[in-house]
Amino acid sequence: MLVSLVLFLPPHPDIMCKGHIVKCRVYNPHPPLHEYHRSGDLIIGAVASYNFMFSFSIDFSEDPPAPMPLGLGVVPKNYQHIAALEFAVKEINENSQLLPNVTLGFHVYDSYFNAKSTYHATILLSSTLERFVPNYNCDLQNNLIAIIGGLDSPISLNVATVLDIYKTPQLIYGAAPVMNDKTPGLPFYQLVSKEALQNEGILSLLLHFHWTWIGVVYMDNKNGERFVQTVVPMFSQRGICFAFIERLPTIHFIMEILGSLEDASEICDRIMKSKANVLIAYGESYAVAFFRWMPLLKATPKGKVYIATTQVEHTAFIFQRNWDTEIFHGSLTFTLHSSELPGFLQFLEKKNPLSIKGDGFIHDFWKQVFECEFLNSDPVEVDVNFCTGEEKLESLPGEFFERRMSGHSYSIYNAAYAVAHALHAMYSSRHKHRATVNRERLELKNQQGWQMHQFLKDVAFNNSAGDKVSFNHNGEIAAGLDIINWIVFKNHSFHREKVGWMDPQAPRDQAFTINEDAIIWDSSFNEIRPLSLCTESCHPGFSKSVIEGEPFCCYDCIPCPEGKISNQMDLNDCYKCPDEYYPNQNRDSCIPKEVVFLSYEEHLGFGLAFMSIFFSCVTALVLGIFMKYHNTPIVKANNRSLTYTLLISLLLCFLCTLLFIGHPVKLTCLLRQTAFGIIFSVAVSCVLAKTITVVVAFMATRPGSRMRKWVGKRLANSIVLSCSLIQVGICSVWLATSPPFPGLDKHSVIDKIVLECNEGSVVMFYYVLGYTCFLAIICFTVAFLARKLPDSFNEAKFITFSMLVFCSVWLSFVPTYLSTKGKYMVAVEIFSILASSAGLLACIFSPKCYIMVLRPELNNKEHLMTRKG
Structure with missing residues (x-):
């Protein structure tokens, strides 16, 4: 005998009161x-x-x-x-x-x-x-x-x-x-x-509208469990999170209704409180008739987009004749093609x-x-x-x-x-x-x-x-799916509009088609595309930062770090611009970098070039004065040829800075550092030779001294030649192994591409610079020890001051050079060359020029030979 208990409910919505049944009776127990x-x-x-x-x-x-x-x-x-x-x-x-x-x-x-x-x-x-x-x-x-x-x-x-x-x-x-x-x-x-085609269609629909925060309601049976187990990992891999997954209770006997409705009431609460505006409904053919209880259990959950699966038909039980159906207005349903x-x-x-x-x-x-x-x-x-x-x-x-x-x-x-x-x-x-x-x-x-x-x-x-x-070999028909937009009117009638489809025979990336303009959304969305996000989208210039303990769809938006941009919504991480571009102020796009170098047209390059030429002219003037007073005692006193060599090397030092200004080419890149290193070594070697000559000369004046044989041009020339050849050897090895060449520095300055001379081997560059400083330190030490030798005109004092200036300049150069970027590194090196050369010129030659030009009466042998106590 077949026994069936059928719930009879009057066709009026007032049968519900706070989720509880007021009247019910058994009808036709043996149908x-x-x-x-x-x-x-x-x-x-x-x-x-x-x-x-x-x-x-x-x-x-x-x-x-x-x-x-x-x-x-x-x-x-x-x-x-x-x-x-x-x-x-x-x-x-x-x-x-x-x-x-x-x-x-x-x-x-x-x-x-x-x-x-x-x-x-x-x-x-x-x-x-x-x-x-x-x-x-x-x-x-x-x-x-x-x-x-x-x-x-x-x-x-x-x-x-x-x-x-x-x-x-x-x-x-x-x-x-x-x-x-x-x-x-x-x-x-x-x-x-x-069902796999339907799942792909739902996923494509969610991705098309960027709905990443969704809810799922399914009926409590094996099919519902299988659906959830299938779509949760599938959707999560594509960046979609689940705000809630609710299981609707299945009613088997009439005495279960009260408990089931209480459970349904709690589900309605969670749906209403959720920020998810998209709800996927999975169930049997009569599922919508159960979903229609929601407006009676709680406040009508409007403002939601319902996505129903193929089995879910827009149906109702007879006793639901006058119940509200507007909650399904604007919903989307995957239906069998017809x-x-x-x-x-x-x-x-x-x-x-x-x-x-x-x-x-x-x-x-x-x-x-x-x-x-x-x-x-x-x-x-x-x-x-x-x-x-x-x-x-x-x-x-x-x-x-x-x-x-x-x-x-x-x-x-x-x-x-x-x-x-x-x-x-x-x-x-x-x-x-x-x-x-x-x-x-x-x-x-x-x-x-x-x-x-x-x-x-x-x-x-x-x-x-x-x-x-x-039918194919598996007994399946190659039928597609239609995507239907349900338009519900206040008189409980509705219209279904086909707004898309899934074609199983098309390539996978072309199987999904949607006509967004034909969709009518729920009135609460003000006729615009609904949003369903756990967090507002991160705008360009920001990236997502996952909140600990929350799903990956819930995140904070943090600004891109310096040097990186994001030019799309909701990027997981900012990225660097190509080497030829740099981020704009908002860090949402890349701007082409400007190619720069230290040129004569800009104020810095022009100023340094002017200083170079000015000091070159001053050096030439000093050389001219010395040549004019060639036979005077003050010029003869300290090796005239050594003095002329020093002045010429200082002149070349000032002029070599011009190699550092202008568009770098292969020739200037090869010459600038090597020429500077060799010329500077010659200049410092001359100063060292002058210092040693002073010391030897005073030592030779002592009775019985063996140093007399070293007094003369021979010692000075040997010192200059040997010290200079060592620097020439270092530069030759540099040019032979890893010579400098023109290059582009795309990273030192964020918004510039610096056209520069790549040193080739940084180690060799510091060898050249270090050797010159080594000579200067020796010279400074010897001059410092000889500064108090008794003489009315002790050149060791002036050499000490010149070497003090020289060493101070180049000791400051290293940290300054390393802390600057781009063309300013070149400017720092030029300034150091000019400053150290000018220090040598001023400290060594300005006292002599003063005597020769302004105090000629002091330019005599008696005065120079007078010892001071």
């Missing part, structure tokens, strides 16, 4: 299986609960059973599935080219959304109609060929469990059951795309309970959707409306009945034609000669369902809408 029989040579049997499954069978019965009453807990919109099957059978029977001389009929049974009724109905299809004897058929009027069904995968799996015994083919027009080691290995034929069938609308307009016999569903469907009673019904209240049978289906809200063909109805239509074409191919292959009608009927009776498989696999035809229908 029989509802049936719809249409006789014919071929019978399409079906199991339904407004969750229909259909089957093909051989049946020659003529008097169908009387219609049975239907309980109130139904989904009336699914009645269109019966209409689609009836329409397909009608077209097949009227087509003389398909199954000629054969009339097609059908059987429809109700499964009541439960396994027990589904098993019962499926066994009825394979048994004698008048007598329910499982696995026994005592006549030849019900020879099962194939089954179409069901709408939800649990129903299809229950059917497959029975059909596996008989190897009868099953054509599934809804979600396919997941077959594993514990489920039957029955080959079934799938009229819908794989096309408008010629003549289907006119077929629906002619349907009424007065013209159809054997339909056990239409009377109860009619009574519930039009809120009326037929005259031959059970006693009813006096003020009730009576059904005339002339009510118009087009006046019904879409949640109860749609005239536009749904994706599931379209799949049923194609399934009916697929079986018809397979049967036609099977009979055509066995009829080598013309047979009589009676013989054909006899052969029909002897056909078995398992024989259909090889013909179903090869089915290929174009339906009346022009769409091609065929």
Whole structure:
């Protein structure tokens, strides 16, 4: 005995009060299986609960059973599935080219959304109609060929469990059951795309609109668990986070309703408090009817974009007639692809309970959707409306009945034609000669369902809408998915607009198509694209910084560090510009760098060049004065040739700085450092020679001194030559191994590309500079020790001051040079050369020039030889 408890609720929203039921009663506790029989040579049997499954069978019965009453807990919109099957059978029977001389009929049974009724109905299809004897058929009027069904995968799996015994083919027009080691290995034929295509479509939709903070609500069953286990890692890899994943409780008994509604109320709370504006709804075909409880449990969760999967239909239970439906306005649904069938609308307009016999569903469907009673019904209240049978289906809200063909109805239509074409191919292959009608009927009776498989696999035809229908080697149809935008009006009617699709035959990167301009969003979004983010997007110039303990979609926005930019929204990290570019002030774009070098046109280069020429002229003037007073005692006193060599080397030192200014070329790069090093070494060597000469000269004046043989030009020349040759050797090794060359410095200065002379070997550069400083330190030490020698004109004092200036300049040069960048490094070196050379010139030669020009009376031998105590 089949026992079914159906909840009866008045069609008014005031039945809910703070999430608790005020009234309820049990209605029709023992509902029989509802049936719809249409006789014919071929019978399409079906199991339904407004969750229909259909089957093909051989049946020659003529008097169908009387219609049975239907309980109130139904989904009336699914009645269109019966209409689609009836329409397909009608077209097949009227087509003389398909199954000629054969009339097609059908059987429809109700499964009541439960396994027990589904098993019962499926066994009825394979048994004698008048007598329910499982696995026994005592006549030849019900020879099962194939089954179409069901709408939800649990129903299809229950059917497959029975059909596996008989190897009868099953054509599934809804979600396919997941077959594993514990489920039957029955080959079934799938009229819908794989769920993987739908998951890819949802992911593409989220990425297109940059919705990275979403919620998921699913029904508590194995399919829902599998969906969550599939999409969570898949979506997370593409940067999408889940604000919440809520499992809706499944109601099995009426006493569970109160507890389930309390759980649902808590779920509504979490949905309302979440910042996620996008909600993915996964469930069975009747899931929307359960989602519609939310406005009654809590405040209406508006401001959300609902993304529903293919199984979720926009449906309602009868008692939800006046309930708010605007929460689904602007929602997006992935639906099975469907096309408008010629003549289907006119077929629906002619349907009424007065013209159809054997339909056990239409009377109860009619009574519930039009809120009326037929005259031959059970006693009813006096003020009730009576059904005339002339009510118009087009006046019904879409949640109860749609005239536009749904994706599931379209799949049923194609399934009916697929079986018809397979049967036609099977009979055509066995009829080598013309047979009589009676013989054909006899052969029909002897056909078995398992024989259909090889013909179903090869089915290929174009339906009346022009769409091609065929199965691949896995028994799957290459059907795409439509993306529907639901536009709900205040009168509970709605319009569905196709705004995109998923094409399984297109390349992966082209499978998803969306027309954003055609989408109508919920009014709370002010007709602009909704946002669903855990954190506001990071603008260009900023990067994301993940907050510890939060999902990676929740982050802080931090400015890009110096030298880096971000030119897009929500970048995980800033990046450096190419070497030829640098970040702008906002650090959101790259600007081309300016190529610079120390040129004569700029003030710094011009000033340094002017100083170089000025000191060169001063040095030349000093040289001229010394040459004019060539034979005076003060010029003769300290080796005239050494003095002239020092002045000429200082002149060249001033002029060599000009090699550092201007556009670097290969020749200037080779000469600038080596020429400076050698010339400076000669100058310092001359000063060292003058210092040593002074010391030797005073030591030679002592009685019995052996130093007299060293007095003269020979010692001085040897010192200058030997010290200079060492520097020449160092520079030669430098030029031979790693010479300087013109180069670009792209990194020292952020916004400039410095055209410079690359030193080639930095080590050799510091060897050259270090050797010169080494000579200067020796010279300074010797001069310092000889500064107090008794003489009226002791040159060692002036050499000490000159070397003090020289060493101070070059000791300051090293840290200053290393701390500057770009062309200013060149300027620092030029300044150091000028300053140290000017120090030598001033400290050594200015006292002598003063005597020769302004105090000529002091320029005599007596004065120079006078010793001071």
